[in-house]
Amino acid sequence: MKDPHSTRDIGPRVGTPLWLYMVSAVVAGTGVLVVSGLDVGLDQITGLVGQPLVWVLLCMIILGELRPVAVRGQSMDGGSPTSLPFTLAIVIYYGLPAAALLQAVAAVVAGFARGHAAHRNAFNAAQYTLSLGVADAVLRLLQPTLARLDVLPTGGELAVVALAGVAYLVVNRILVMCAVAMHERVPLQQVLFKDLSQQLHINAVLVSLAPLVVVAMTYSVLYVPLFAFPLSALHASALMLVRRDHQANHDELTGLANRTLMTKRAQEEISHARQRGGRVGLLLLDLDRFKEVNDTLGHATGDRLLETAAGRLVHSVRPGDLVARLGGDEFAVLLPQVRDTDAAAEVAARLRGALGEPVRLNGVDLDLEASIGIALYPDDATEFEPLMQRADVAMYVAKAGRTGVESYDPGKDRNSTARLSLFSELRRGLAEGALEMHYQPKVRLSDDRPIGLEALARWRHPTRGLLAPGDFMPIVEESHLSRAFTSQVLDATLSRTAQWRADGFRLPVSVNLGVRELLDPALPATVAEALREHDVPPGQLVLEIGEHALIVDTEAATAAIHRLRDLGVGLALDDFGTGHFTLAQLAGLPLDEVKIHESFTAHLTGGSDQGHTVVRAAITLVRALGMRATAEGVQTAALAEAARETGCHAAQGHHFSRPLPADEVQEWLAAHDGGTVADTTA
16 A cells, blocks of 8 residues: 655655665666576576466565565555565575566566655665575575475574575665665664564564475475465454554544654654754644635535645655644644754745645635744753644744744743633633623714614633633634634623513624634524524624625625525624725625724824815715714714714714623613614614
8 A cells, every 4th residue: 555645755866875875776786686697597597487386486476565564653565575485485496596586576566566666666676686695695605405496494404594584684674774764864773673573573474484485386386375375364464453553643634643643753753862962843833724714615625625735745844754633724744853943944934835836626726824833852842742832832923923934932932822821721711601791882873872782702711800802812713712602602692682682672782703703604503593592583683794804705705794694683894994895895795884993983083184084985985885884982072973973873982881791781771761762773
């Protein structure tokens, strides 16, 4: 089974140590094959072609190459090939030239069947030839009589066969692990003894079968294929364990390493770096705006986007680096050896560049962007867990500042660490119902009578007291908590609205929606269910949509607004004047009201005449479109009067009332002749 994330089929650059090593191995293997063939004679080698036994053995060797016995921690097409008993038996029975030639052919055939690159197939054939050459030398030196067709290994000769097998295994492992160490740029001893005990046990079993294969070859060609059954059982048993181990250590969707394997590998690399005095880099990567794609285009498209991102990441890192998916749209890249922060930043920049290429899914061109945080061992932390935490801090700084890549900076850690703690506390707070709703009245400017309420969330923090939205809403908007937050706000607001309605106060109540909430496909169903549960008429609920939500994805936002309009709820554009949304775009939206942001309405009583004119023109156009204009942030009587003269229908701000706790609302409404107003649009 071909590993889609393997980088060993990427050819080494010409002139590099790995390239020189592989070329030297191929040249040496070819030389051994040619010299041994000349020693035997071409006629004798070509005479083997007509023997059925040779073709059966070739098939068994190819099958053995395709069915290796893997151990835990290896890829499912790695491990010890079950071709070893047959090639070693051919060395004993026919000699080195036949064994090396058949093994080389089998290695190339199996390699192409797996899709391996030509340079990798050539190296495999060469290292097999060199390993078999050493085994043949041991046989010739210690027991020359074995190199005859009519002699079976018996007694002490089996020990010679065992020594030849050991020699083969030692040379084979050294040749392969040298290439792996150069490819992954790690010390040879780090990979040479990895999983050695398991490999020794499996190869001891395979070597012990070689004399039995020789016996079968001597008596009948029909006996040789019978070895396929026990070897297939051995392969299947090992494959089952490897698959189970792979599932436990890899992400099901992308095939990348998961958090468990990343943690284990990082701890190993930190231990190696501690011994050699090197550095280990950890990059945490989060896809920007992925949830919007997931919510808008569906989870199937989101999964395909994650698979695309995973493939790009794997083929953009260096050999030996480990890419893992930690969950959702969060990935990690482990750099076992890194020179310094600048070198890690180069890798991060390459990753962002690879992800930045547009992706076309379901007929839509998507631009992938990522925020990456970098932390190094031992510069930033000496253990894995704090290293992960500090890379996460750096990633948050990159996301918040929209810089793309950030290295860990202790000076920026305090706020970020506090945010991580605040996120966990907010998640628990939502589960425990810690939100409290305050309500700010909205008054009609013609007579100062209340015509509505705006629900504003507060969080009762266990140690910091009552927190305003500015202290926690950025966390909600950047996390997966937005759906739970909106659901809880609707539930609390409509529950209170139902109580006021029963007491005769039937003013509409507004609830704010952010980008994530508006683009959530489940929002209309959530709103409808909340209205039914609390028996509140749709017309008594107003959903306020921030201007920024319409700028991010105008087309999707417009479709979402029309779906909400079908519910019969009121709709308002909030914070108009803070972004780049234009009045011309209002014409296509089924809005009832436009709320002018306080930074815009402030021009009515101060600033330049030009600013005053712009505000008046905007309010006039809003009214011409059949919508009501409401002034926000009205702090003074003068500003209230200016808003009324300009044409604003209503206003809200501290001049009229601060946001009130729920239990103070009815008293305030009664004192201001509110709650039973018949016409809130006049």
